[in-house]
Amino acid sequence: MIVRMRFGKLGKVRWTSHRDVARMWERALRRAKLPVAYTGGFSPRARLSFGLALPTGCESVAEYLDVALEAELEPALVAERVCPLLPRGIGVLGAGEPEPGSGSLQEEVTSCMWEISVPRSTRSELDEVLSRLMGAASLPILRERKGHVVSDDLRPSLLALFAQHTHDELGTTLVAELGTRPRGVRPAELAELLDIELGLARRTCQWIERGGSKFEPLDVLPAVPAVAVERAS
Amino acid sequence: MTSSLWPRIEPLLAQVTKPARYIGGELGAREPLHEPGRVAWLLIYPDTYEIGLPNQGLQILYEILNEREDALAERAYAPWTDMERAMRSAGIPLFSLETTRPAAEFDVLAFNLSAELTYTNVLNLIDLAGLAVRSKERTGDAPLVVAGGHCAFNPEPLADFIDAFVLGDGEEVVGEISEVLLDRVADHPRGRHELLRALARLDGVYVPALYEARYDGTSLVGVVPRFRDVPERVEKRAIGDLGEWPLPKQQLVPLVEVVHDRLNVEVFRGCTRGCRFCQAGMITRPVRERPASQVDEMVRAGLARTGYDEVALTSLSSADFSGIEHAVSSVINDPQCSGQVSVSLPSLRVDAFTVGIAAEIQKVRRTGLTFAPEGGTWRMRQVMNKLIREEDLYSAVDSAFAQGWRRVKLYFLIGLPTETDEDVLGIAELARRCAEIGHRYHHNVTLTTSVGGFVPKPHTPFQWFGQDTIEELRRKVGMLRDALRGARGVSLRWHGAEATAAEGIVSRGDRRVGAVVEHVWRAGGTFQEWSEHFDLGLWTAGLEAAGLSLEDTVYRHREQREVLPWDHLSAGLHRDFLWQDFSEALHEHVLEDCRWTPCYDCGVCTGLPVEHVVASSVPPAGGSQGTGQDISVGGLMPAHFVHEAHRDMAVGAAGGAEDPAARRSLGSGPRARTTSGARSMGIVDTRASGGGA
């Protein structure tokens, strides 16, 4: 069976990479002695599949992972067993079974919600830049790929952008819905487009759009356990 | 009061590579409470996090100190150059990983010295902590700066910068140092000088400022105490029973990938194989095995606690452990591990028996096997006392290929005493022959031949020997390259001759070399173990500025009567024994492993309150290192390993330099850290054993 878990990555641990997080999960699952299925062949690996990579340095309350198990177990039990064994700042927010016949997380997710803090900015300043961006027909950025400089248009992936409440010190929060097609956009790229200083970026949601409506990859209400929100600093 | 620098550190992390190096958070890490009555130690490994984290010596002391009521310990590693730049420009000093506290708020900064080329990092880290680098310029309440680890056995190049060195196992002495410091911390603070005097009274502690280095012209004539209560000679510390120290119990599991990323269980400490080039073996005598049942328990508990899928049974030659077959089979047959845990034995001995064990443990991931014959000919191996007979060598390689391995890596040293061009070419011939054996079993094999230049090390029989020049090493490597041109399946890897020379400056340097280390550091030469940062020009300029030369510090043969810079420090070995063993080496005389044969009085067991702790009274099946083996046929190659075209050459061959068949061989045993070279791969054996900080 496949158990899908939603997890958060908050605090100091955000400085680890996507790959590091995968290794943390492998070790935690082994420590929990859960009947994880392994691949065959010369170097057996636990059958885990992670969704979209979270850039190093970003936080998230909406990461997903599918674990293949060799036995039938209650998803909530899996979450309960593994959660205390994860490093501080990584916490399970929900568990369930993906709908039968659904594809991999990577294929299915169509957009992500982000909250990005923009230090030393006011809401009105930011609003102005955002509306300029949303009004543009195309937003090319130059990238090097396989030794060639290519131009990517990010405009199609900017689905929604708005500025939120201002804190005196922290600046403004930019809320963004960024599509994954034709290509995903990272918060750092958005900051480059906006020509703003990038503060803490947190992924808050992943959406699967199908037939005109949006679903989350896991149909459970995210109850946020204390372990996940505890800041590691 | 909070001293955490975290709010100032975090903004830097977005600008640097591998930011997770600076966040700690490992499973097993402590966040100790700093309070009066506890001596605060900052344990520092002077290289990157990935290299330093797995160091078991540091982790052992970390646990011991944190379990004491009167002490606590945190850790720090050398920030990479980008992070150091960011820290310096933001005015952030070296900080501890656990509570991100400034290094200067600790009572002790303790460095692990595992490699000479990290010394410039040591100076840099003292400076980054905000302290004066020279110990005599550090005043009153500045933290005490101490160092331990293998390189502390010739501490003279760092004598001007470090307040106290610990020789040998650190398990007991860290507590004693804490007590001395606590005396100072708690009651009436004594002066720094009195503190150093008190430390010098501890066994195994060397306080260089209390000794004067005397010269006659440019020759060192002695390093002598300046006060009567300071010992003339400092003896190393050695724990008697490894079983009393089942540590680390909480091995640190990092959040990011590091070298040797696995559970490590030290099965014994010390080595008496007597390889004459190997400092690690000589200075850690005698052999102290861990009880087999404790090994089992540490493996079982460690795997369950960490979630690792690999365990290494560590020591300088783990196949020599009395309980090795049992230890290996109990992991493999443990249903809890259910085929997903692999065992590794760093430093494989070279014989078919060992390959058999390797085959048992690598049932699945049978990728590559590494052996360290060190010498290309049996003659050379007799000189080194690395007693791998031709028969053992080729049986090992043959059985490795026969059992499915396709990649075999062989380590060699060049620049050894009495070495001839023929010995060097023996490496090439041996490699070709091994690849040929491989091709009998597989279409494609890779035989990696890794060659390093020999750096003579203090407290070994070869400590008197003059190191090969850069040019000579290059010539020899060129010869090997030519000889291996077109050899199918063989690839040659070479550690830079220039880094070998720089290592040589420090390895046997005296106090005057401190100025060289300081020069290199001041000129920006940190991370000298890394090829992208290594710069020989800085070292030669430093030598020149100090009035020294490569010729005198590195290439020169030392005289029998000459005072060596570490003569006032003892690893327990008699100087006479070492000299005699050196003389025997030159005559190709060999010494058996004393753990299974009578003692030849090297001085360790008689002079120190320790002796061998070895469960088995007999050598492993098939014999080892001369014991239980017929050495007289060591140079004889069994005919079935000889390629048709060469067969006539092997007939009737017995050991000896003239014997053409003796020009082929391979071996194993401890992979001594004889050359760090420039660490181009970023990976180096970090010696899992040893408790020195």
Ligand code: SF4
């Ligand atoms: S004193 Fe004797 S038994 Fe002990 S290590 Fe030395 S030679 Fe071996």
